Amino acid sequence: MFTQKIVFEPSKIAELRHKxxxxxxxxxxxxxxxxxxxxxxxxxxxxxxxxIPRQAVMSQAMDLRLRIPSNVLPQDAIGNLQIGFSxxxxxxxxxxxPEIVAAFRKTKEGVNEMIKESVQSNITGQSLxxxxxETVSESPDIDxxxxxxxxxxxxxxxxxGSGSPVWVGFASxxxxxxxxxxxxxxxxxxxxxxxxxxxxxxxMSLFVDDQELLAYAVLxxxxxx
Numbered sequence: 001m002f003t004q005k006i007v008f009e010p011s012k013i014a015e016l017r018h019k020x021x022x023x024x025x026x027x028x029x030x031x032x033x034x035x036x037x038x039x040x041x042x043x044x045x046x047x048x049x050x051x052i053p054r055q056a057v058m059s060q061a062m063d064l065r066l067r068i069p070s071n072v073l074p075q076d077a078i079g080n081l082q083i084g085f086s087x088x089x090x091x092x093x094x095x096x097x098p099e100i101v102a103a104f105r106k107t108k109e110g111v112n113e114m115i116k117e118s119v120q121s122n123i124t125g126q127s128l129x130x131x132x133x134e135t136v137s138e139s140p141d142i143d144x145x146x147x148x149x150x151x152x153x154x155x156x157x158x159x160x161g162s163g164s165p166v167w168v169g170f171a172s173x174x175x176x177x178x179x180x181x182x183x184x185x186x187x188x189x190x191x192x193x194x195x196x197x198x199x200x201x202x203x204m205s206l207f208v209d210d211q212e213l214l215a216y217a218v219l220x221x222x223x224x225x
């Protein structure tokens with residue numbers, strides 16, 4: 001796996017959100033738009049390198065702290081309190097960004113409603129475990145895209161005594177050749193997004209050279225300017 005950083009400036013995110021809009025989702029969030037774009041072009045690179053295209057599954061992490069009331073989950077609870085949901089695409093399916101955004105939003109709203117209903121019925125743990133089982137039981141013969149957004153997390157406000165960070169980065173490791181990782185982080189510039197993307201080497205070479213993608217993002221710009 002090779003990891004690269006691409007940066008989306010606020011003006012380009014605005015253009016991308018406009019492109020990603022549809023009748024069902026007239027105002028996509030920046031995370032929905034950016035993740036859908038990345039999935040589309042990462043999948044395009046993968047399909048170009050495969051003799052027989054594989055099914056694609058995107059798994060997106062959701063923060064449970066924002067979705068479970070404090071009387072069920074205390075605000076000071078410790079741990080990685082998240083759950084994932086998945087979007088699937090058949091091997092031969094084309095990827096249109098507005099379509100991905102619409103599916104992304106519909107699935108996310110379905111999970112939100114499931115959590116709300118399970119809290120009211122006092123079966124939150126059972127429902128979350130069932131959803132997790134669905135996510136991890138996929139066939140191994142697929143392209144997995146594991147995505148997470150750390151946007152709106154106050155990393156740049158952290159101060160351990162030497163001042164706030166000049167720049168926040170990301171590092172990861174995976175042992176799975178067909179598991180792609182994507183993490184979004186706020187850039188230092190307000191409303192910009194840095195995307196850290198791990199792809200197989202042959203896919204990455206096509207991904208970072210795709211001019212349609214680079215119309216919206218800058219590849220590995222300097223941290224300090």
